Amino acid sequence: MSGGTGEADADAESPTGGRRAVVAKRVDSGEADLTEIGQLAAAAGYDVAGELTQTRTEDAAFMFGEGKVAELRDLVRRTDAEAVIIDNDVGPYQTFNIGGKLPEGVEVVDRFTLILEIFGQRADTRKAQLQVDLAELRYELPRAEAKASLAKRDERPGFMGLGEYDESVERDIKRQISEIRDELESIAEKEEARREQRRDSGFDLVALAGYTNAGKSTLMRQLADELAVDENDERHRDLDTTAESQDMLFTTLGTTTRRAEMEKRDVLLTDTVGFIADLPHWLVESFESTLDSVYRADLVLLVVDASEPVEEMREKLVTSHDTLYERNEAPVVTVFNKIDRLEPGELADKRAALSGVAPDPIAVSAKTGAGVAELRDRVEGELPDWERERLVLPVSDDAMSLVSWVHDHGHVAEETYAGDQVTVDFEAKPSIVSRARAKAAELSAPPAEESA
Ligand SMILES: Nc1nc2c(ncn2[C@@H]2O[C@H](COP(=O)(O)OP(=O)(O)OP(=O)(O)O)[C@@H](O)[C@H]2O)c(=O)[nH]1
Ligand SMILES: [Mg+2]
Numbered sequence: 520m521s522g523g524t525g526e527a528d529a530d531a532e533s534p535t536g537g538r539r540a541v542v543a544k545r546v547d548s549g550e551a552d553l554t555e556i557g558q559l560a561a562a563a564g565y566d567v568a569g570e571l572t573q574t575r576t577e578d579a580a581f582m583f584g585e586g587k588v589a590e591l592r593d594l595v596r597r598t599d600a601e602a603v604i605i606d607n608d609v610g611p612y613q614t615f616n617i618g619g620k621l622p623e624g625v626e627v628v629d630r631f632t633l634i635l636e637i638f639g640q641r642a643d644t645r646k647a648q649l650q651v652d653l654a655e656l657r658y659e660l661p662r663a664e665a666k667a668s669l670a671k672r673d674e675r676p677g678f679m680g681l682g683e684y685d686e687s688v689e690r691d692i693k694r695q696i697s698e699i700r701d702e703l704e705s706i707a708e709k710e711e712a713r714r715e716q717r718r719d720s721g722f723d724l725v726a727l728a729g730y731t732n733a734g735k736s737t738l739m740r741q742l743a744d745e746l747a748v749d750e751n752d753e754r755h756r757d758l759d760t761t762a763e764s765q766d767m768l769f770t771t772l773g774t775t776t777r778r779a780e781m782e783k784r785d786v787l788l789t790d791t792v793g794f795i796a797d798l799p800h801w802l803v804e805s806f807e808s809t810l811d812s813v814y815r816a817d818l819v820l821l822v823v824d825a826s827e828p829v830e831e832m833r834e835k836l837v838t839s840h841d842t843l844y845e846r847n848e849a850p851v852v853t854v855f856n857k858i859d860r861l862e863p864g865e866l867a868d869k870r871a872a873l874s875g876v877a878p879d880p881i882a883v884s885a886k887t888g889a890g891v892a893e894l895r896d897r898v899e900g901e902l903p904d905w906e907r908e909r910l911v912l913p914v915s916d917d918a919m920s921l922v923s924w925v926h927d928h929g930h931v932a933e934e935t936y937a938g939d940q941v942t943v944d945f946e947a948k949p950s951i952v953s954r955a956r957a958k959a960a961e962l963s964a965p966p967a968e969e970s971a
Contacts, residue, residue, distance in 0.1 A: 544606035556606035568598035654805035721928030729822035731793030737885035743777035825855035
Protein backbone atom coordinates (compact mmCIF):
# COMPACT_ATOMS: atom_id res chain seq x y z
CA MET A 520 0.00 0.00 0.00
CA SER A 521 1.24 3.45 -0.78
CA GLY A 522 -0.01 6.93 -1.26
CA GLY A 523 0.41 10.32 0.17
CA THR A 524 -1.13 13.51 1.30
CA GLY A 525 -0.09 17.05 0.72
CA GLU A 526 -1.51 20.43 1.31
CA ALA A 527 -1.15 23.94 0.15
CA ASP A 528 -0.48 26.53 2.84
CA ALA A 529 -3.84 26.75 4.54
CA ASP A 530 -3.29 30.35 5.59
CA ALA A 531 -2.32 31.51 2.12
CA GLU A 532 -4.75 33.69 0.26
CA SER A 533 -6.75 31.64 -2.16
CA PRO A 534 -5.13 32.42 -5.54
CA THR A 535 -8.32 32.75 -7.55
CA GLY A 536 -10.86 33.25 -4.83
CA GLY A 537 -12.49 29.95 -5.73
CA ARG A 538 -13.84 27.29 -3.42
CA ARG A 539 -11.15 25.32 -1.64
CA ALA A 540 -11.02 21.64 -2.47
CA VAL A 541 -8.99 18.55 -1.69
CA VAL A 542 -8.36 16.31 -4.69
CA ALA A 543 -8.00 12.58 -4.15
CA LYS A 544 -7.49 9.48 -6.26
CA ARG A 545 -7.18 5.75 -5.76
CA VAL A 546 -5.43 3.37 -8.15
CA ASP A 547 -5.19 -0.42 -7.97
CA SER A 548 -1.47 -0.36 -8.68
CA GLY A 549 1.28 2.08 -9.57
CA GLU A 550 1.22 5.75 -8.63
CA ALA A 551 -1.93 7.85 -8.74
CA ASP A 552 -1.48 10.94 -10.91
CA LEU A 553 -3.46 13.98 -9.84
CA THR A 554 -2.43 16.30 -12.68
CA GLU A 555 -5.56 16.04 -14.77
CA ILE A 556 -8.08 16.08 -11.94
CA GLY A 557 -6.27 19.15 -10.58
CA GLN A 558 -6.66 20.85 -13.98
CA LEU A 559 -10.31 19.91 -14.13
CA ALA A 560 -10.84 21.24 -10.60
CA ALA A 561 -9.20 24.51 -11.63
CA ALA A 562 -11.38 24.66 -14.75
CA ALA A 563 -14.44 24.32 -12.50
CA GLY A 564 -13.17 27.22 -10.39
CA TYR A 565 -11.80 25.35 -7.37
CA ASP A 566 -8.55 26.10 -5.63
CA VAL A 567 -6.74 22.88 -4.89
CA ALA A 568 -5.83 23.15 -1.20
CA GLY A 569 -4.72 19.58 -0.59
CA GLU A 570 -3.99 16.28 -2.28
CA LEU A 571 -4.35 12.67 -1.28
CA THR A 572 -3.59 9.43 -3.13
CA GLN A 573 -3.82 5.77 -2.36
CA THR A 574 -2.70 2.59 -4.09
CA ARG A 575 -4.89 -0.36 -3.07
CA THR A 576 -7.85 -2.34 -4.33
CA GLU A 577 -11.24 -0.72 -4.10
CA ASP A 578 -13.02 -0.79 -0.76
CA ALA A 579 -16.69 -1.59 -1.35
CA ALA A 580 -17.96 0.78 1.33
CA PHE A 581 -15.52 3.70 1.12
CA MET A 582 -13.66 3.43 -2.21
CA PHE A 583 -10.46 4.21 -0.25
CA GLY A 584 -9.39 2.25 2.78
CA GLU A 585 -11.18 3.38 5.92
CA GLY A 586 -7.95 4.66 7.46
CA LYS A 587 -7.37 6.74 4.35
CA VAL A 588 -10.82 8.29 4.73
CA ALA A 589 -9.82 9.36 8.26
CA GLU A 590 -6.71 10.97 6.77
CA LEU A 591 -8.92 12.67 4.22
CA ARG A 592 -11.09 14.09 6.99
CA ASP A 593 -8.02 15.49 8.77
CA LEU A 594 -6.72 17.00 5.56
CA VAL A 595 -10.09 18.63 4.89
CA ARG A 596 -10.06 20.12 8.37
CA ARG A 597 -6.50 21.41 8.10
CA THR A 598 -7.03 22.97 4.70
CA ASP A 599 -10.50 24.24 5.48
CA ALA A 600 -11.76 22.69 2.23
CA GLU A 601 -15.38 22.88 1.19
CA ALA A 602 -15.25 19.98 -1.23
CA VAL A 603 -13.47 16.69 -1.79
CA ILE A 604 -12.95 15.90 -5.46
CA ILE A 605 -12.32 12.24 -6.16
CA ASP A 606 -10.91 11.09 -9.49
CA ASN A 607 -12.64 7.72 -9.39
CA ASP A 608 -16.00 6.32 -10.35
CA VAL A 609 -17.49 6.69 -6.87
CA GLY A 610 -20.74 4.78 -6.34
CA PRO A 611 -23.76 6.43 -4.70
CA TYR A 612 -23.29 4.52 -1.44
CA GLN A 613 -19.58 5.18 -1.34
CA THR A 614 -20.28 8.88 -1.83
CA PHE A 615 -22.74 8.75 1.03
CA ASN A 616 -20.34 6.86 3.29
CA ILE A 617 -17.36 9.13 2.61
CA GLY A 618 -19.56 12.18 3.11
CA GLY A 619 -20.61 10.81 6.50
CA LYS A 620 -16.98 10.81 7.68
CA LEU A 621 -16.25 14.35 6.57
CA PRO A 622 -16.97 17.57 8.45
CA GLU A 623 -20.53 18.81 8.07
CA GLY A 624 -21.32 20.50 4.76
CA VAL A 625 -18.28 19.23 2.84
CA GLU A 626 -19.32 18.06 -0.60
CA VAL A 627 -18.08 14.89 -2.27
CA VAL A 628 -17.59 15.40 -6.02
CA ASP A 629 -16.56 12.64 -8.42
CA ARG A 630 -14.86 13.03 -11.80
CA PHE A 631 -18.13 13.00 -13.73
CA THR A 632 -19.98 15.47 -11.55
CA LEU A 633 -16.94 17.72 -11.75
CA ILE A 634 -17.02 17.66 -15.54
CA LEU A 635 -20.75 18.30 -15.43
CA GLU A 636 -20.12 21.26 -13.15
CA ILE A 637 -17.71 22.74 -15.70
CA PHE A 638 -20.11 22.15 -18.55
CA GLY A 639 -22.98 23.61 -16.53
CA GLN A 640 -21.01 26.79 -15.81
CA ARG A 641 -20.10 27.28 -19.45
CA ALA A 642 -23.34 26.26 -21.10
CA ASP A 643 -24.38 29.49 -22.74
CA THR A 644 -26.75 28.29 -25.40
CA ARG A 645 -29.99 26.38 -25.31
CA LYS A 646 -28.30 23.36 -26.87
CA ALA A 647 -25.41 23.29 -24.43
CA GLN A 648 -27.82 23.67 -21.51
CA LEU A 649 -30.00 20.81 -22.80
CA GLN A 650 -26.95 18.59 -23.08
CA VAL A 651 -25.92 19.35 -19.53
CA ASP A 652 -29.46 18.66 -18.30
CA LEU A 653 -29.53 15.41 -20.22
CA ALA A 654 -26.23 14.28 -18.74
CA GLU A 655 -27.41 15.13 -15.23
CA LEU A 656 -30.65 13.21 -15.67
CA ARG A 657 -28.81 10.23 -17.06
CA TYR A 658 -26.52 10.33 -14.04
CA GLU A 659 -29.52 10.40 -11.73
CA LEU A 660 -31.58 7.73 -13.44
CA PRO A 661 -29.75 4.60 -12.23
CA ARG A 662 -29.65 6.12 -8.76
CA ALA A 663 -33.42 6.66 -8.78
CA GLU A 664 -33.91 3.14 -10.13
CA ALA A 665 -31.81 1.72 -7.33
CA LYS A 666 -33.83 3.63 -4.76
CA ALA A 667 -37.13 2.54 -6.27
CA SER A 668 -36.16 -1.11 -6.26
CA LEU A 669 -34.88 -0.89 -2.68
CA ALA A 670 -38.12 0.73 -1.63
CA LYS A 671 -40.06 -2.01 -3.39
CA ARG A 672 -38.09 -4.72 -1.66
CA ASP A 673 -38.87 -3.12 1.69
CA GLU A 674 -42.51 -2.82 0.80
CA ARG A 675 -44.55 -3.61 3.83
CA PRO A 676 -48.04 -2.59 4.82
CA GLY A 677 -47.81 1.02 5.79
CA PHE A 678 -44.67 1.61 3.74
CA MET A 679 -46.31 1.41 0.34
CA GLY A 680 -46.14 5.14 -0.22
CA LEU A 681 -42.37 5.25 -0.43
CA GLY A 682 -42.11 2.76 -3.30
CA GLU A 683 -44.75 4.56 -5.28
CA TYR A 684 -43.08 7.89 -4.71
CA ASP A 685 -39.72 6.70 -5.98
CA GLU A 686 -41.23 5.05 -9.00
CA SER A 687 -42.85 8.31 -9.93
CA VAL A 688 -39.49 10.07 -9.58
CA GLU A 689 -38.02 7.50 -11.94
CA ARG A 690 -40.86 7.96 -14.44
CA ASP A 691 -40.45 11.70 -14.24
CA ILE A 692 -36.72 11.47 -15.02
CA LYS A 693 -37.44 9.23 -18.00
CA ARG A 694 -40.06 11.63 -19.30
CA GLN A 695 -37.70 14.59 -19.02
CA ILE A 696 -34.94 12.64 -20.77
CA SER A 697 -37.18 11.89 -23.70
CA GLU A 698 -38.38 15.50 -23.95
CA ILE A 699 -34.80 16.78 -23.99
CA ARG A 700 -33.83 14.21 -26.60
CA ASP A 701 -36.66 15.38 -28.82
CA GLU A 702 -35.62 18.98 -28.54
CA LEU A 703 -31.95 18.17 -29.17
CA GLU A 704 -32.96 16.18 -32.20
CA SER A 705 -34.87 19.07 -33.67
CA ILE A 706 -31.90 21.37 -33.06
CA ALA A 707 -29.66 18.81 -34.77
CA GLU A 708 -32.00 18.71 -37.77
CA LYS A 709 -31.86 22.47 -38.12
CA GLU A 710 -28.08 22.38 -37.94
CA GLU A 711 -27.93 19.65 -40.56
CA ALA A 712 -30.13 21.74 -42.84
CA ARG A 713 -27.79 24.67 -42.31
CA ARG A 714 -24.74 22.55 -43.20
CA GLU A 715 -26.44 21.42 -46.40
CA GLN A 716 -27.31 24.97 -47.28
CA ARG A 717 -23.69 25.95 -46.83
CA ARG A 718 -22.48 23.11 -48.99
CA ASP A 719 -24.98 24.19 -51.62
CA SER A 720 -23.46 27.64 -51.50
CA GLY A 721 -20.07 26.17 -52.42
CA PHE A 722 -18.48 26.03 -48.99
CA ASP A 723 -16.32 23.17 -47.81
CA LEU A 724 -16.85 22.34 -44.17
CA VAL A 725 -13.72 21.72 -42.14
CA ALA A 726 -13.87 20.82 -38.46
CA LEU A 727 -11.25 20.94 -35.73
CA ALA A 728 -11.17 17.95 -33.42
CA GLY A 729 -8.85 16.74 -30.69
CA TYR A 730 -8.37 16.56 -26.98
CA THR A 731 -9.11 19.51 -24.78
CA ASN A 732 -6.16 21.94 -24.51
CA ALA A 733 -4.56 20.69 -27.77
CA GLY A 734 -4.79 24.20 -29.22
CA LYS A 735 -7.87 23.96 -31.47
CA SER A 736 -9.22 27.41 -30.70
CA THR A 737 -5.78 28.98 -31.04
CA LEU A 738 -5.38 27.35 -34.44
CA MET A 739 -8.86 28.50 -35.40
CA ARG A 740 -7.78 32.08 -34.79
CA GLN A 741 -4.74 31.59 -37.05
CA LEU A 742 -6.82 30.20 -39.88
CA ALA A 743 -10.03 32.14 -39.68
CA ASP A 744 -11.32 35.52 -40.65
CA GLU A 745 -12.25 37.91 -37.93
CA LEU A 746 -15.96 37.61 -38.41
CA ALA A 747 -17.98 34.80 -36.92
CA VAL A 748 -20.36 33.28 -39.44
CA ASP A 749 -23.15 32.43 -37.06
CA GLU A 750 -24.67 35.15 -35.03
CA ASN A 751 -26.56 32.45 -33.18
CA ASP A 752 -23.56 30.27 -32.46
CA GLU A 753 -22.08 30.44 -29.03
CA ARG A 754 -20.87 33.77 -27.77
CA HIS A 755 -17.34 32.56 -27.35
CA ARG A 756 -15.14 34.41 -24.99
CA ASP A 757 -12.20 32.35 -26.17
CA LEU A 758 -12.68 33.10 -29.85
CA ASP A 759 -12.25 36.75 -29.40
CA THR A 760 -8.96 37.44 -31.17
CA THR A 761 -7.96 39.76 -28.41
CA ALA A 762 -8.65 37.20 -25.70
CA GLU A 763 -5.85 34.86 -24.78
CA SER A 764 -6.51 31.15 -24.88
CA GLN A 765 -6.32 29.77 -21.43
CA ASP A 766 -4.20 26.86 -20.41
CA MET A 767 -7.24 25.14 -19.04
CA LEU A 768 -9.35 22.12 -19.84
CA PHE A 769 -12.64 22.60 -21.68
CA THR A 770 -12.26 26.23 -22.62
CA THR A 771 -14.55 25.64 -25.55
CA LEU A 772 -17.89 23.99 -25.07
CA GLY A 773 -20.15 24.87 -27.93
CA THR A 774 -19.33 25.24 -31.57
CA THR A 775 -18.21 28.30 -33.49
CA THR A 776 -17.94 28.56 -37.23
CA ARG A 777 -15.84 31.03 -39.15
CA ARG A 778 -14.72 31.55 -42.69
CA ALA A 779 -11.14 30.47 -43.18
CA GLU A 780 -8.81 32.20 -45.60
CA MET A 781 -7.75 29.79 -48.30
CA GLU A 782 -6.39 30.42 -51.73
CA LYS A 783 -9.17 28.98 -53.84
CA ARG A 784 -11.72 27.22 -51.75
CA ASP A 785 -14.29 28.82 -49.53
CA VAL A 786 -13.86 27.03 -46.27
CA LEU A 787 -16.00 27.22 -43.18
CA LEU A 788 -14.03 26.16 -40.15
CA THR A 789 -15.76 24.89 -37.03
CA ASP A 790 -14.23 24.75 -33.58
CA THR A 791 -15.88 22.63 -30.95
CA VAL A 792 -15.57 20.87 -27.62
CA GLY A 793 -12.44 18.80 -26.99
CA PHE A 794 -12.26 15.14 -26.07
CA ILE A 795 -11.17 14.02 -22.64
CA ALA A 796 -10.10 10.62 -21.36
CA ASP A 797 -12.23 8.30 -19.25
CA LEU A 798 -15.70 9.63 -19.78
CA PRO A 799 -18.55 7.29 -19.10
CA HIS A 800 -20.73 6.34 -22.03
CA TRP A 801 -23.78 8.29 -20.90
CA LEU A 802 -21.78 11.48 -20.66
CA VAL A 803 -20.23 11.10 -24.10
CA GLU A 804 -23.66 10.36 -25.57
CA SER A 805 -25.19 13.39 -23.94
CA PHE A 806 -22.70 15.60 -25.74
CA GLU A 807 -22.74 13.70 -28.99
CA SER A 808 -24.66 16.28 -30.98
CA THR A 809 -21.97 18.84 -30.10
CA LEU A 810 -19.64 16.75 -32.22
CA ASP A 811 -22.01 16.51 -35.19
CA SER A 812 -20.10 19.30 -36.89
CA VAL A 813 -17.02 17.06 -36.68
CA TYR A 814 -18.72 13.90 -37.87
CA ARG A 815 -20.45 15.65 -40.78
CA ALA A 816 -17.51 17.69 -42.03
CA ASP A 817 -15.83 17.40 -45.44
CA LEU A 818 -12.44 17.31 -43.74
CA VAL A 819 -11.34 16.93 -40.13
CA LEU A 820 -8.21 18.49 -38.66
CA LEU A 821 -7.21 16.34 -35.71
CA VAL A 822 -5.12 18.56 -33.45
CA VAL A 823 -2.63 16.94 -31.08
CA ASP A 824 -0.42 18.65 -28.53
CA ALA A 825 3.04 17.58 -29.75
CA SER A 826 4.73 18.87 -26.62
CA GLU A 827 3.28 15.96 -24.66
CA PRO A 828 5.20 12.73 -24.12
CA VAL A 829 5.06 10.44 -27.12
CA GLU A 830 3.07 7.71 -25.35
CA GLU A 831 0.40 10.18 -24.32
CA MET A 832 0.20 11.43 -27.90
CA ARG A 833 -0.15 7.87 -29.14
CA GLU A 834 -2.96 7.07 -26.75
CA LYS A 835 -4.86 10.21 -27.71
CA LEU A 836 -4.33 9.63 -31.41
CA VAL A 837 -5.63 6.07 -31.20
CA THR A 838 -8.69 7.06 -29.18
CA SER A 839 -9.43 10.02 -31.46
CA HIS A 840 -9.18 7.88 -34.58
CA ASP A 841 -11.50 5.29 -33.06
CA THR A 842 -14.01 7.99 -32.22
CA LEU A 843 -13.77 9.63 -35.62
CA TYR A 844 -13.71 6.62 -37.89
CA GLU A 845 -16.66 5.11 -36.13
CA ARG A 846 -18.83 7.94 -37.38
CA ASN A 847 -17.33 9.98 -40.14
CA GLU A 848 -16.13 9.31 -43.62
CA ALA A 849 -14.29 12.53 -44.20
CA PRO A 850 -10.51 12.47 -44.57
CA VAL A 851 -8.61 13.26 -41.36
CA VAL A 852 -5.44 15.35 -41.37
CA THR A 853 -3.37 15.07 -38.20
CA VAL A 854 -1.91 18.33 -36.96
CA PHE A 855 1.01 18.26 -34.52
CA ASN A 856 0.63 21.54 -32.66
CA LYS A 857 2.85 23.49 -30.26
CA ILE A 858 6.07 22.68 -32.11
CA ASP A 859 7.52 25.90 -30.69
CA ARG A 860 7.83 23.99 -27.43
CA LEU A 861 9.90 21.13 -28.86
CA GLU A 862 13.63 20.56 -28.55
CA PRO A 863 15.64 20.33 -31.78
CA GLY A 864 15.21 16.83 -33.20
CA GLU A 865 12.20 16.07 -31.04
CA LEU A 866 9.72 16.57 -33.86
CA ALA A 867 11.53 14.12 -36.15
CA ASP A 868 11.70 11.54 -33.35
CA LYS A 869 8.00 11.88 -32.60
CA ARG A 870 7.03 11.74 -36.26
CA ALA A 871 8.97 8.50 -36.61
CA ALA A 872 7.60 6.98 -33.40
CA LEU A 873 4.01 7.82 -34.33
CA SER A 874 4.10 7.11 -38.06
CA GLY A 875 1.78 4.13 -37.54
CA VAL A 876 -1.02 6.22 -36.00
CA ALA A 877 -0.29 9.53 -37.72
CA PRO A 878 1.16 8.72 -41.15
CA ASP A 879 1.69 12.21 -42.53
CA PRO A 880 1.14 14.88 -39.92
CA ILE A 881 1.44 18.60 -40.54
CA ALA A 882 3.53 20.29 -37.85
CA VAL A 883 2.48 23.75 -36.73
CA SER A 884 2.63 26.23 -33.97
CA ALA A 885 -0.76 27.86 -33.59
CA LYS A 886 0.95 30.32 -31.32
CA THR A 887 3.73 31.55 -33.63
CA GLY A 888 2.05 30.71 -36.93
CA ALA A 889 4.87 28.38 -38.03
CA GLY A 890 3.64 25.75 -40.48
CA VAL A 891 0.20 27.34 -40.85
CA ALA A 892 0.76 28.18 -44.54
CA GLU A 893 1.61 24.53 -45.22
CA LEU A 894 -1.50 23.54 -43.34
CA ARG A 895 -3.65 25.74 -45.58
CA ASP A 896 -2.14 24.10 -48.67
CA ARG A 897 -2.72 20.69 -47.21
CA VAL A 898 -6.36 21.49 -46.42
CA GLU A 899 -6.94 22.59 -50.00
CA GLY A 900 -5.16 19.49 -51.26
CA GLU A 901 -7.23 17.09 -49.15
CA LEU A 902 -10.65 18.57 -49.81
CA PRO A 903 -12.75 16.61 -52.28
CA ASP A 904 -11.76 17.49 -55.85
CA TRP A 905 -13.46 20.23 -57.77
CA GLU A 906 -14.64 19.87 -61.34
CA ARG A 907 -13.50 22.11 -64.17
CA GLU A 908 -16.13 23.62 -66.48
CA ARG A 909 -16.36 26.19 -69.24
CA LEU A 910 -19.65 27.90 -69.99
CA VAL A 911 -20.35 30.06 -73.02
CA LEU A 912 -23.26 32.40 -72.51
CA PRO A 913 -25.00 35.10 -74.49
CA VAL A 914 -24.36 38.43 -72.75
CA SER A 915 -27.49 39.45 -70.84
CA ASP A 916 -28.47 40.55 -67.36
CA ASP A 917 -29.35 36.98 -66.45
CA ALA A 918 -26.03 35.70 -67.80
CA MET A 919 -24.16 38.32 -65.78
CA SER A 920 -25.90 37.28 -62.60
CA LEU A 921 -25.02 33.64 -63.37
CA VAL A 922 -21.37 34.65 -63.83
CA SER A 923 -21.37 36.41 -60.50
CA TRP A 924 -23.06 33.38 -58.90
CA VAL A 925 -20.21 31.24 -60.29
CA HIS A 926 -17.69 33.67 -58.78
CA ASP A 927 -19.40 33.29 -55.40
CA HIS A 928 -19.60 29.51 -55.46
CA GLY A 929 -16.41 28.45 -57.19
CA HIS A 930 -13.05 29.66 -58.41
CA VAL A 931 -13.05 31.46 -61.78
CA ALA A 932 -9.84 30.93 -63.75
CA GLU A 933 -10.81 33.07 -66.72
CA GLU A 934 -13.69 35.24 -67.86
CA THR A 935 -13.56 36.51 -71.45
CA TYR A 936 -15.86 38.56 -73.60
CA ALA A 937 -16.06 38.17 -77.37
CA GLY A 938 -18.81 39.85 -79.37
CA ASP A 939 -22.05 39.20 -77.55
CA GLN A 940 -20.73 36.15 -75.72
CA VAL A 941 -19.09 35.66 -72.38
CA THR A 942 -16.98 32.61 -71.62
CA VAL A 943 -16.37 31.65 -68.03
CA ASP A 944 -13.81 29.02 -67.20
CA PHE A 945 -14.09 27.84 -63.60
CA GLU A 946 -13.63 25.13 -61.01
CA ALA A 947 -16.20 24.21 -58.37
CA LYS A 948 -17.72 21.34 -56.45
CA PRO A 949 -19.47 18.84 -58.71
CA SER A 950 -22.85 19.87 -57.30
CA ILE A 951 -22.14 23.53 -58.04
CA VAL A 952 -20.96 22.72 -61.57
CA SER A 953 -24.14 20.84 -62.34
CA ARG A 954 -26.28 23.66 -60.99
CA ALA A 955 -24.34 26.18 -63.08
CA ARG A 956 -24.90 24.00 -66.14
CA ALA A 957 -28.62 23.80 -65.46
CA LYS A 958 -28.84 27.57 -65.05
CA ALA A 959 -26.86 28.09 -68.26
CA ALA A 960 -29.18 25.73 -70.15
CA GLU A 961 -32.18 27.76 -68.96
CA LEU A 962 -30.51 30.91 -70.26
CA SER A 963 -29.85 29.59 -73.73
CA ALA A 964 -33.16 27.73 -74.06
CA PRO A 965 -35.98 29.65 -75.71
CA PRO A 966 -38.64 30.75 -73.23
CA ALA A 967 -41.26 28.05 -72.66
CA GLU A 968 -44.29 28.54 -74.88
CA GLU A 969 -47.40 29.71 -73.17
CA SER A 970 -50.04 27.03 -73.51
CA ALA A 971 -53.46 28.25 -74.49
N1 LIG B 1 3.39 27.11 -26.82
C1 LIG B 1 2.25 26.96 -27.48
N2 LIG B 1 1.09 27.03 -26.82
C2 LIG B 1 -0.05 26.85 -27.52
C3 LIG B 1 -0.06 26.62 -28.91
N3 LIG B 1 -1.35 26.47 -29.31
C4 LIG B 1 -2.11 26.62 -28.21
N4 LIG B 1 -1.33 26.86 -27.11
C5 LIG B 1 -1.79 27.06 -25.74
O1 LIG B 1 -2.46 25.89 -25.30
C6 LIG B 1 -3.55 26.21 -24.45
C7 LIG B 1 -4.85 25.62 -24.98
O2 LIG B 1 -5.16 26.21 -26.22
P1 LIG B 1 -6.65 26.25 -26.79
O3 LIG B 1 -6.58 26.77 -28.17
O4 LIG B 1 -7.56 26.89 -25.84
O5 LIG B 1 -6.97 24.68 -26.79
P2 LIG B 1 -8.32 23.95 -27.23
O6 LIG B 1 -7.92 22.72 -27.97
O7 LIG B 1 -9.22 24.90 -27.93
O8 LIG B 1 -8.90 23.54 -25.81
P3 LIG B 1 -10.46 23.27 -25.40
O9 LIG B 1 -11.27 24.43 -25.88
O10 LIG B 1 -10.38 23.16 -23.94
O11 LIG B 1 -10.86 21.97 -26.05
C8 LIG B 1 -3.56 27.73 -24.38
O12 LIG B 1 -2.85 28.12 -23.23
C9 LIG B 1 -2.82 28.16 -25.63
O13 LIG B 1 -2.22 29.43 -25.50
C10 LIG B 1 1.20 26.56 -29.60
O14 LIG B 1 1.32 26.35 -30.79
N5 LIG B 1 2.31 26.73 -28.82
MG1 LIG C 1 -11.08 25.53 -27.50
